[in-house]
Amino acid sequence: MTAVLAARGLRKTYAVAGSGSLLARMLNRRPPSQLVAVDRVDLEIRPGEAVGLVGESGCGKSTLARLVSRLIAPDDGEILLDGAPIHGIEPNRFARSPLRRRIQMVFQDPTESLNPRFSVREAIADPVRLLMPDGGRKAIDARVEKAAAQVGLSPDLFPRYPHQLSGGQKARVGIARAMAVEPALLVLDEPTSALDVSVQALVLKLLVRLRREAGVAQLFVSHDLNVVRLLCDRIVVMYLGQVVEEGPAEEVFRHPRHPYTRALLSAIPRLPGTPKPPPERLPGEPRSPIDPDPMACRFYGRCPRQEDFCAVRPPALAELSPGHRARCHLPVAVEAAGAEVAP
Amino acid sequence: MGDRLALARYILAENPINLVALLLFLAFVGCAVLGPSLVPYDPIATDTAVALQPPSAAHWFGTDQLGRDVFSRVVVATRLDLVIAFAAVLLSLAVGAVIGATIGYFGGALDTSVSRVVDVLMAFPLFVLAMAMVAALGNSVSSVVYATAVINLPFYIRLARAEVSVRKGLGYVEAARVGGSGHARILRVILLPNILPPLVVQASLNLGWAVLNAAGLSFIGLGVRAPTPEWGIMVAEGAQFIVSGRWWLAFFPGLALMLAVFSFNLLGDGLRDIVDPRSRT
Amino acid sequence: MSAVPLLAVDDLTVSFRTRTGAVKALEHVSFSVGRGEMIGIVGESGSGKSVTAFALMGLLDAAARVTSGRADFEGRDLLKLRQGELNELRGRDLSIVFQNPRTALNPIRAVGTQIADVIARHDPGSAAKIRARTLAALQAVRIPDPERRARAYPFELSGGMCQRIGIAMALACRPRLLIADEPTTGLDVTTQAVVMDLFRDAVRAGGASAILITHDLALASEYCDRIVVMHAGHVVETAPTAELFRHPRHPYTAKLLGSVPSAVETIDDLAPIDGSLPDLRRADLPVCRFAERCERRRPVCDTAPLLPEPCGPDHLVSCRVPL
Numbered sequence: 001m002t003a004v005l006a007a008r009g010l011r012k013t014y015a016v017a018g019s020g021s022l023l024a025r026m027l028n029r030r031p032p033s034q035l036v037a038v039d040r041v042d043l044e045i046r047p048g049e050a051v052g053l054v055g056e057s058g059c060g061k062s063t064l065a066r067l068v069s070r071l072i073a074p075d076d077g078e079i080l081l082d083g084a085p086i087h088g089i090e091p092n093r094f095a096r097s098p099l100r101r102r103i104q105m106v107f108q109d110p111t112e113s114l115n116p117r118f119s120v121r122e123a124i125a126d127p128v129r130l131l132m133p134d135g136g137r138k139a140i141d142a143r144v145e146k147a148a149a150q151v152g153l154s155p156d157l158f159p160r161y162p163h164q165l166s167g168g169q170k171a172r173v174g175i176a177r178a179m180a181v182e183p184a185l186l187v188l189d190e191p192t193s194a195l196d197v198s199v200q201a202l203v204l205k206l207l208v209r210l211r212r213e214a215g216v217a218q219l220f221v222s223h224d225l226n227v228v229r230l231l232c233d234r235i236v237v238m239y240l241g242q243v244v245e246e247g248p249a250e251e252v253f254r255h256p257r258h259p260y261t262r263a264l265l266s267a268i269p270r271l272p273g274t275p276k277p278p279p280e281r282l283p284g285e286p287r288s289p290i291d292p293d294p295m296a297c298r299f300y301g302r303c304p305r306q307e308d309f310c311a312v313r314p315p316a317l318a319e320l321s322p323g324h325r326a327r328c329h330l331p332v333a334v335e336a337a338g339a340e341v342a343p
Numbered sequence: 344m345g346d347r348l349a350l351a352r353y354i355l356a357e358n359p360i361n362l363v364a365l366l367l368f369l370a371f372v373g374c375a376v377l378g379p380s381l382v383p384y385d386p387i388a389t390d391t392a393v394a395l396q397p398p399s400a401a402h403w404f405g406t407d408q409l410g411r412d413v414f415s416r417v418v419v420a421t422r423l424d425l426v427i428a429f430a431a432v433l434l435s436l437a438v439g440a441v442i443g444a445t446i447g448y449f450g451g452a453l454d455t456s457v458s459r460v461v462d463v464l465m466a467f468p469l470f471v472l473a474m475a476m477v478a479a480l481g482n483s484v485s486s487v488v489y490a491t492a493v494i495n496l497p498f499y500i501r502l503a504r505a506e507v508s509v510r511k512g513l514g515y516v517e518a519a520r521v522g523g524s525g526h527a528r529i530l531r532v533i534l535l536p537n538i539l540p541p542l543v544v545q546a547s548l549n550l551g552w553a554v555l556n557a558a559g560l561s562f563i564g565l566g567v568r569a570p571t572p573e574w575g576i577m578v579a580e581g582a583q584f585i586v587s588g589r590w591w592l593a594f595f596p597g598l599a600l601m602l603a604v605f606s607f608n609l610l611g612d613g614l615r616d617i618v619d620p621r622s623r624t
Numbered sequence: 625m626s627a628v629p630l631l632a633v634d635d636l637t638v639s640f641r642t643r644t645g646a647v648k649a650l651e652h653v654s655f656s657v658g659r660g661e662m663i664g665i666v667g668e669s670g671s672g673k674s675v676t677a678f679a680l681m682g683l684l685d686a687a688a689r690v691t692s693g694r695a696d697f698e699g700r701d702l703l704k705l706r707q708g709e710l711n712e713l714r715g716r717d718l719s720i721v722f723q724n725p726r727t728a729l730n731p732i733r734a735v736g737t738q739i740a741d742v743i744a745r746h747d748p749g750s751a752a753k754i755r756a757r758t759l760a761a762l763q764a765v766r767i768p769d770p771e772r773r774a775r776a777y778p779f780e781l782s783g784g785m786c787q788r789i790g791i792a793m794a795l796a797c798r799p800r801l802l803i804a805d806e807p808t809t810g811l812d813v814t815t816q817a818v819v820m821d822l823f824r825d826a827v828r829a830g831g832a833s834a835i836l837i838t839h840d841l842a843l844a845s846e847y848c849d850r851i852v853v854m855h856a857g858h859v860v861e862t863a864p865t866a867e868l869f870r871h872p873r874h875p876y877t878a879k880l881l882g883s884v885p886s887a888v889e890t891i892d893d894l895a896p897i898d899g900s901l902p903d904l905r906r907a908d909l910p911v912c913r914f915a916e917r918c919e920r921r922r923p924v925c926d927t928a929p930l931l932p933e934p935c936g937p938d939h940l941v942s943c944r945v946p947l
Contacts, residue, residue, distance in 0.1 A: 056812035071520055096525045105521045113514025117536050127522030166900070177518065197668050197839055201883040201896035208891050223812065226885035230894065267817035269842035271887050272869045281821065282814050284768075285782055 002083050004184050004217045005045045005068060005103070010077035012038040012063055016290055035290045037063040039241035040077070042317075045185060050211060050218045052228030052249065054264075055238035058289060062189060064238070065221045069105045069187045070094045082184070101131040104178035108190040110170035114162040121158040124148065124177045131181045147180035150214070151206060168199040172206070179210060186210075187219045192227060204231060225268055229253055234323075237261050240289050240298040243317060247324030255334050257326040259305050280304060297329070305330050364609030371603055374421040384412035386419040386572045395584070398591055405591035407581065413591060416572040417599050423573050424603070427484060428553040431491035436546045438492070439499025444535055446500070447507030448526070454504070461497040469494040473556065477565040487566035491556050495549060502545055506538040548611035551604035558600055574600045629656035630833050631680075631801055636693030636703075638672075638679055645905035649675045650857045653693070654932065657801065662827060662834040664844030664865075667854035670901050673837045674723075676854075677803045679703070681720050682710045698800065716746040719794040721804040721823075725786035729778040735789045736762070736774025739796055746797045761792040764826050784815035788822070795826055802827055802834045808843070820847055842886040845869060850938075853877050856901050856913040859932065863939040873941040876914045912943070920945045 016033040038060045045051050053061045066072045068079065070091055079087040081102055086094065094100060104127075107113035114123055124144045132143065148155060151172040162170060171191070178186055191207070192200040208231060211218055222228050228235055229249060236246040237258065245258040256262045266277040282302045292298060296311045303310065310329055317327045379386075384402075390410035398405040404413035446454040464472075473490040480486035510516065511534070519533050558575030560566040567573045569580070574596040581592030636653040639646050650672045657663050665673045678684050680695055680702055695702040697718065705713070722728035730738055740758045747757075762770035765788040778786055787807060794802055804823065808816040824847050827834045838844050844851055844865075851868050853861045853876070861874040872878045881887050882895040899917035902909060911928045915921045924944045932940040 056814060069521060071517060091520070092525050095520050095523055100521070100523050103521075105518070107514040107518060109514055113518050115515040115519070115533060115537070126519070126524075130523030130528075168900075174518070177522070181522075196670075197880075197884060198897050198900070200885070201894050204885070205891065205894060205896065224885070225813070230885050230888070230891040263814060267814045269817075269840060269846045269886065271842050271845050271881075272866050274886075279817075281818055285784070 003044045003080075004047050004049075004082060005043070005219075006080045006083075007041065007043040007068060008078050010038055010041045010043070010064065010067055010074050010079070011036075012060075012067055012072070012075055033290050036241045036292055037289065038067060038074075039292075041238075041241075041243055043068065043236065043243075045217050045219060047184070048211065048215045048217055049234065050220065050232045052232035052235040053219060053221045053238065054223065054225060054228055054235060056223060056264075056286070058240070058286060059238040060241040060289075061221045061238050065105075065187050065189050065219065068185075068219065069103050070100075071105075096130075098131070101127070101181040102183055103185045103187065104181060104183040106174050106178050106186060106188045106191050109194040110167060110174050111162065111194075113174050114170055116162055118161075119158065120148075120153070120160050120165070120173050123162075123173055124180050127177060128180050143180050144176075147176040150179055150210065151176045166199075167195055168202055171195060171199065171203050175203075175206065175210070179214065179216070182214075183216060185217045185219065187221070189221045190223065191220070193222070193224065200227075207231065225253075225265065237264070240286055240292065242298055242327060243325075244299070244328070245324075245326045246317075247321075251321075251324055257320050257324065257331040257334075258299075258328050259303050259330075259332060260299050261326075262332055263304075297327075299328075305332075358613075360609060361613040364606045364613065367602060367606035368610050371421055371425065371606065374418050375425045376422075378418040378421055382412075382415035382418050384415040386411060386416045387570045395589055395592075397589070404595040405589075407577075407592050408584065413577075413595055416577060417574070417595050420572040420574050420577065420596065421599070421603075423484070423567065423571065424554050424557060424600075427488055427491070427557040428550050430488045431495065431553050431557070432546050432549050434488065434492040435495040435499050435549075436542055439496050440503045440535065440538065440542055442496075443500040443503025443505075444507045444530055444538065447504035448511055448530055448534065450508075457500070458504075461500050464494075465497045470556070470559065473560060474563070474565055477560055482566055482568055484567060487557050487560055490560070490566075491553050494556075495553065498549070499542065499545070502542060503538055506541055507534055510534060510537060544611060544615040547614050548608060550611070551607035554600065554603055554607070627658060630659050630697065631657040632694075632696040633676075633680070634694045634696075636676065636679060636695065637691045638675055638684070639689050639691060640685065641687045641689065642905070647904045648857060648909065649688075649904060650679070652929075652931075653854075653857070653859050655852045655859060655862055657833045657835060659833060660828075660831060661849045662824065662836060662847060663850045663852060664836045664838060664848035665852045665854060666838060666841055666844045668839060668901070670856070670904075671854040672857040673854050674805055675857075677720065677805050677835065677837055681714060681718065681803065683720075712746075715742050715799075716797045717800045719797070719799045719802055721787070721790045721794045721802065721807045723806040723809050725783060725790050725810075726778060728790055729786055731778055734775050734777055735781070735786075736776075739774075739789070739793050742793050742796050757796065761796045762789075764795060764829070765789075765792045765822055767792070782815075783811050784819055787811065787819050791819070791823055791826065795830060795832075798830050798832070800832055802832055803837070804834060805837045806839070807836075808838075808840075816843075823847075840886075841880065841884055853880070857904060858913055858930075859942060860914065861939075861941045861943075862932070863936065867936060867939055871936060871939075873935050873939065873946040874914075874943050875918050875920050875945075875947060878947055 013034040013036050016035050041064060053064065055061045067074050070086060073091055074087055077087065078085055081099060086099060089097065118126065121144060124147055125140055128140050128143045145155065153169065153172045153176055157165065157169060192203055195203060204227065207218065210216060220228060220232055232249045234246065235249045235252045237244050239260050245252060245256065245261045252261065253265065256265055263280045263282045266280045270276045284302050287298065287301060295314060297315050300306050300310045307330065315327045315329045317325045319325045320331055388411065392410060393406050394408055394410040396402055396406040402412050402414065404417060407413055442457065446457045473494050476490035476493060477486045480489065516529060516533060519529050524533065557566065561573050561575035562579045567576060569576055577596035578593050581596065584592050633656065634654050636650055638650040639648045653676060665676060667673045679690060682702065682705070690703050693703060729735065736758050739761050740754050743754050743757050758774060759770050762774060767773050767785070767788055807823065808819060811819060836844060836848055848865055850862065850864050852859055853874065855876050861868065861877050868877065872881060879897045883897050885894065888894050897917060902913055902916060910916060910926060911930050912925050915925050922945055930942050932942045935941045935946055
């Protein structure tokens with residue numbers, strides 16, 4: 001079965017403003033420093049699958065999400081949508097091509113992601129009008145109503161404007177808008193982090209229902225590992241622009257192989273009575289993503305298991321068990337990743 | 344919309360000055376629209392027999408050196424001054440918004456080059472620039488409008504650029520991109536309508552200044568010429584008579600000018616309070 | 625608990641005047657903090673937990689009215705203090721760590737200077753002594769290379785570092801009670817763990833008590849000895865941590881435990897809470913503010929007053945039909 005989306009070797013860097021003297025830059029002596037946001041990442045999403053993309057701020061997950069949804073262009077690498085290459089199309093042209101509707105996005109802050117001058121109906125109808133215009137006004141209205149029903153949005157709310165909606169209602173409009181064009185892949189950028197606790201549960205269940213009913217694949221970008229644990233089949237862990245671990249969600253949670261994943265999981269607060277891994281605190285801060293040393297493991301300097309050779313030989317992503325890969329010279333052994341119950 | 348009206352009512356009630364400003368504004372607009380058909384005397388008809396009469400029952404604001412009724416002239420001048428001000432501000436707003444939004448959205452070399460041109464424009468003493476333009480374009484109402492619009496342009500360009508810069512990274516702009524909108528559509532349908540409220544508020548605050556500018560130009564003899572009734576001309580002509588004690592020729596047009604600017608500025612403040620809640624206390 | 629608590633809040637009621645009516649933000653809020661203990665005040669946004677903290681610190685908005693209640697802290701009622709007494713107390717015996725570390729710090733002063741300001745205000749001394757205490761405060765929050773970092777400005781530091789500075793400022797004068805209002809918002813989970821660990825260690829080392837305000841139940845359960853659950857301006861349940869999670873008595877607490885991702889096994893176990901918070905401006909608010917969302921509601925729920933009743937070891941619940 002072809003993957004809905006297959007990305008290989010994606011790379012995105014940003015020149016750091018003001019670095020390097022003007023004269024040197026003009027003479028092309030010293031190129032400006034590069035901030036490596038995404039460093040040769042492979043990502044594959046199969047139809048109907050939910051993949052969680054996790055990592056902390058600065059790891060490149062948001063940039064990767066925007067590369068995959070073609071809001072920005074990669075510097076290198078390829079992106080295949082249903083097998084057809086889309087990485088070469090300039091973002092503005094992609095926006096107006098018929099391929100645009102296959103990948104849709106739900107944004108983090110529902111308040112910010114709704115145009116204050118569009119009513120609910122207009123907000124949902126706008127992409128339909130642009131991306132699925134055939135059938136005329138009636139067909140567009142039918143699609144809007146169907147999408148609203150899918151997310152549980154009452155038609156009474158159609159004439160309302162964003163400032164007249166609650167947080168949960170706004171979140172639903174954002175999802176309806178994305179689902180109205182019947183995409184194959186939905187990219188969700190921290191869809192619940194700006195929501196109240198009580199609304200989060202509703203939205204999460206809605207997203208699962210949409211996947212089961214409409215069969216849409218989902219890429220969840222989140223820093224909340226609990227959300228990813230509940231919703232995703234597979235999980236991809238990123239650190240400083242690289243994938244450091246990926247595998248089936250349950251397995252990565254129970255037996256993390258990369259030391260960073262282990263530290264990440266142990267940092268999540270647990271309720272009493274739930275299994276709790278031994279605490280592992282990472283010292284210091286992540287290294288700078290600007291001009292990274294290509295010969296060292298990015299996690300060197302904070303890693304509790306590091307050895308000297310980790311600084312001179314970069315580890316590659318290696319398959320440790322079926323479907324489960326980690327980028328580490330000294331991955332954690334399965335038995336060592338034990339758990340004790342929290343008091 | 345309903346809650347905007349309620350808010351407007353609240354703001355008018357909270358600060359009585361807003362109500363005064365609104366009434367004054369409506370009075371001026373009324374004068375502009377209906378004045379010329381309701382004034383007691385023909386504003387340009389001369390009658391030297393009654394020249395330089397102080398205010399009386401027959402002539403509420405007195406008469407000028409050619410026997411023209413000052414009251415009628417002040418009222419009729421309202422239309423001209425307001426039309427010039429509104430036209431200039433609208434023109435400035437429309438052109439400035441489009442230019443500013445475009446450079447704010449695309450950034451880069453386009454932004455840098457246009458911004459430097461704007462900087463150069465703003466480095467000139469603006470009134471002198473207006474004078475130069477009117478002198479070059481010839482004395483007419485339209486050249487006053489164009490001159491006022493041009494010297495006001497940099498302000499709107501900068502404001503539109505700033506407002507677009509703030510909004511272009513917001514979720515709903517990205518959502519529009521994902522929803523099939525290209526750059527042109529985003530600018531036209533998504534961004535421009537959203538930046539219009541703060542721009543309109545600034546425009547209303549600008550109106551007073553535009554009236555002063557037009558009056559100033561005609562005060563020094565550029566733009567509108569006598570015998571057309573216009574506040575600036577009337578003040579200029581009346582200034583020479585103050586020394587001899589005939590204060591009413593310059594006083595009443597000056598008062599009208601002052602009240603007009605005053606009411607426009609206050610109205611602009613009130614509008615801003617309604618439109619932009621953050622700047623409200 | 626026979627020892628005299630450090631802080632005893634009793635029947636605290638606060639309302640806010642707004643253009644659209646009076647918001648009854650807090651009603652009959654009561655809880656206590658023992659010596660050397662850390663309690664967690666847990667609730668959704670709008671539950672009144674931050675208002676409680678600000679009321680104790682005297683930081684409420686001008687539109688707020690404290691219409692009843694006491695907050696006994698070391699023999700004095702915090703709510704009745706005059707401005708001068710409050711200024712003496714704040715920063716020295718009672719301090720607070722705010723939610724957003726970047727906005728809580730003055731952007732144009734070096735962080736070391738800001739800590740020194742707090743010390744100088746309450747404990748004036750020679751410049752050398754203040755400097756030494758500033759460095760000690762930075763070391764207490766485990767900031768590496770404190771001499772150099774003291775000269776840094778907030779924009780040069782990461783979010784986690786800024787929050788450590790905030791904690792250092794709050795601890796600088798060895799307070800008896802430290803309030804932390806959602807101190808880990810916006811921080812990565814690994815940074816959150818580090819910051820919370822050192823918060824707990826620093827509080828314990830100083831023999832102080834603390835109030836942790838958070839919406840994250842799991843976070844509260846990991847660091848707090850006792851938990852106070854709030855809903856729509858009411859305290860609905862208080863209990864020691866293990867007891868609360870083992871035997872939740874209030875229907876809201878139980879539902880909360882079923883609606884957060886950290887508490888459930890699979891997505892199908894996730895059960896959102898019906899309804900939404902009542903509008904606190906309403907004149908006809910029910911006696912129990914959770915009643916309209918509760919399927920256990922009975923006529924007795926509408927009879928006033930609704931007082932906390934004991935229902936287990938050191939366990940109080942405000943419910944007529946507890947679980």
